Amino acid sequence: MSASTCALRMRGISKTFPGVKALCDVTLSVDYGRVHAIVGENGAGKSTLMKILSGAYLPSSGSTEVNGVEVRMRRPADAQRLGIRMVHQELNLVPDLTVAENVYLGRMPRRWGFADRARMIRDVEVVLKELGASIDPAARLGDLSISQQQLVEIAKAYVAGPRIIVLDEPTSSLSEHETAALFRILRRMRDQGLAIIYISHRLKEVLEIADDVTILRDGNLIETRPAEGISASEMIRCMVGREVTNVFPKTPSRIGAPVLRVEGLGDGYNFRDIGFEVRAGEILGLTGLVGAGRTELARAIFGLAPVTAGRIEIDGREVRIGSPAAAVRAGIGFVPEDRKADGIVPSMSVRENISLPVLRRMSRFGRVSLGRDRELAARFVRELSIAPPDPERRIDLLSGGNQQKAVISRWLSTGPKVLILDEPTRGVDVGAKAEIHRIVGELVAGGLAVVMISSELAEVLGVCDRVVVMRDGRACAPLERAELSEERIMALATGEEAA
CATH class of the missing domain: 3.40.50.300 (P-loop containing nucleotide triphosphate hydrolases)
Structure with missing residues (x-):
């Protein structure tokens, strides 16, 4: 050739x-x-x-x-x-x-x-x-x-x-x-x-x-x-067709008291002896090479996988999380990495996807109040600028970025204290990335604690207040924003620098 x-x-x-x-x-x-x-x-x-x-x-x-x-x-x-x-x-x-x-x-x-x-x-x-x-x-x-x-x-x-x-x-x-x-x-x-x-x-x-x-x-x-x-x-x-000045904007926020703390957490296989805390108004980044145990750790904190060692605290009190329902009751929301397989229910509307975890709360005598359901969905469609702005549209007909905003809305509807985002901008375009980070920035400015898992170092460096680097199932001590650089993160992720 x-x-x-x-x-x-x-x-x-x-x-x-x-x-x-x-x-x-x-x-x-x-x-x-x-x-x-x-x-x-x-x-x-x-x-x-x-x-x-x-x-x-x-x-x-x-x-x-x-x-x-x-x-x-x-x-x-x-x-x-x-x-x-x-x-x-x-x-x-x-x-x-x-x-x-x-x-x-x-x-x-x-x-x-x-x-x-x-x-x-x-x-x-x-x-x-x-x-x-x-x-x-x-x-x-x-x-x-x-x-x-x-x-x-x-x-x-x-x-x-x-x-x-x-x-x-x-x-x-x-x-x-x-x-x-x-x-x-x-x-x-x-x-x-x-x-x-x-x-x-x-x-x-x-x-x-x-x-x-x-x-x-x-x-x-x-x-x-x-x-x-x-x-x-x-x-x-x-x-x-317009200027997008900053794809990864850092929104100023006031850092408060610790909301989520994990100590000595392990599952006996994918990760071990993990410890960190996330504070109100803070975005804590979790990064590392593929296979380092990041997603497995997030799924365990949310009750999707068993934990064999360590403890999890919310607002200073130990919580036992054996299922996603228990995680939601404790105040944890989780936006998964695989939007298609784990995030959306493709055959359902935007409204039905958003209200899934709070149907019991909107029910009376075993019947869901359609009026409250529609009001909840309309609010998030408006606040997160989901397009097209039609809550009754099937969610699989939306772009990847708008599907992701609907998944974020679902967990915001539960009123979480901490939100875990696993690769939140995976497979979305540059305009949607900036929009999702604007939304996350507004949430932390309002006092939400966020754990963000990302493989994209520009994203990690752009929006995170502190970063934990994982390698082979272990985690380094959180790095402050002033200590962050691509070289430092990669050195820790590859083992060139001791954690």
């Missing part, structure tokens, strides 16, 4: 759904041996364009050429036969199969008529090592964290030997360390002559990895240009 050869050309692509024009006359040209980034807010048309490329949607108009030949893809299998592979943000894996079986799903190598599991495990072990992932190929996929499953999804596409590979938010649940390892692989794939389409809301990463950038807004092509010479602020202005 020549690096100058055009791998993909989509001309005049439009797509109309009932009442909505998702794409309008979009043209995209991608060369072999290049990383081509596509950026834009949620709803800009990125996913629709990629679904047309993958054969999931037929365009309303326009044409597609692969390797100079016009093609018409009616189903995903057509795209795969042409060497097009997708790495979706929402994972397409089977939890009950092993890692190796997932990587080779649909095309398992055979020996004597049976699946050659030994070969699969050997091959996948090599690929995962290249990706910098310490994952056992024989492990059950459902036992892995979301970030580890993301690496398996990338390995699955890589092993298939694609000519064009599309990565949709591939680093949304990866730490800086894993992201650097992934970029090494992408550069190697690019140098091998693959055409790589890279979709991300993390503009710093786009500037680091991309050779070319296409910007979409409201279903329209704004511009395509070389990545060299473009700045993040220029991209943001083109994406949103």
Whole structure:
């Protein structure tokens, strides 16, 4: 393959759904041996364009050429036969199969008529090592964290030997360390002559990895240009049509007394001897590499997993939390990392999703007061600027950022004293990130205590008052804001500096 050869050309692509024009006359040209980034807010048309490329949607108009030949893809299998592979943000894996079986799903190598599991495990072990992932190929996929499953999804596409590979938010649940390892692989794939389409809301990463950038807004092509010479602020202005001055704003707040304190907390496997406190009006950051135990710790505090050692205090009093219901009664709210699987009920409306944990409170004689239910949802739709402002709309029809605001609203409806946010801006666009952090800033200014788990160091440095770095299930003493730097956090996360 020549690096100058055009791998993909989509001309005049439009797509109309009932009442909505998702794409309008979009043209995209991608060369072999290049990383081509596509950026834009949620709803800009990125996913629709990629679904047309993958054969999931037929365009309303326009044409597609692969390797100079016009093609018409009616189903995903057509795209795969042409060497097009997708790495979706929402994972397409089977939890009950092993890692190796997932990587080779649909095309398992055979020996004597049976699946050659030994070969699969050997091959996948090599690929995962290249990706910098310490994952056992024989492990059950459902036992892995979301970030580890993301690496398996990338390995699955890589092993298939694609000519064009599309990565949709591939680093949304990866730490800086894993992201650097992934970029090494992408550069190697690019140098091998693959055409790589890279979709991300993390503009710093786009500037680091991309050779070319296409910007979409409201279903329209704004511009395509070389990545060299473009700045993040220029991209943001083109994406949103306005200036977004600070994606991670720090809202001033008055720090009060400790609200949540954990001492010597452990679960016997994922984390041990964890101790920290979170004060009213404070955002405590919890960061570290993938597999450090951050999410497992948060789930245990919220009663989703057992604790075998240590104690949890709320307002100075020890509490026993054996279930999420007990956590809510103690004053703890939890926004999970995996919005699709654990955060929303897709078939329900925005109103029904918001009021789920407080239905008993709004009931009388076993019947929910619909008036109070609607009033509660309308208040949060208004206060958190959920768009479109229709509480009766199915939540899965909203953008990722607005779904996340609805999930935050759900836990705010319980009147929490402390709110745990696990990757709160994962997979949302730059405008929604700024909006979510504005909301969180207002909450802490009002006296709420917040624990924020994030793999994005710019986010951690931007909004947190103190930061706890985890490594191999242990935590360092909280770092004050004045002590924070990317280098210091990474040194603690990788073990270069003793915790």
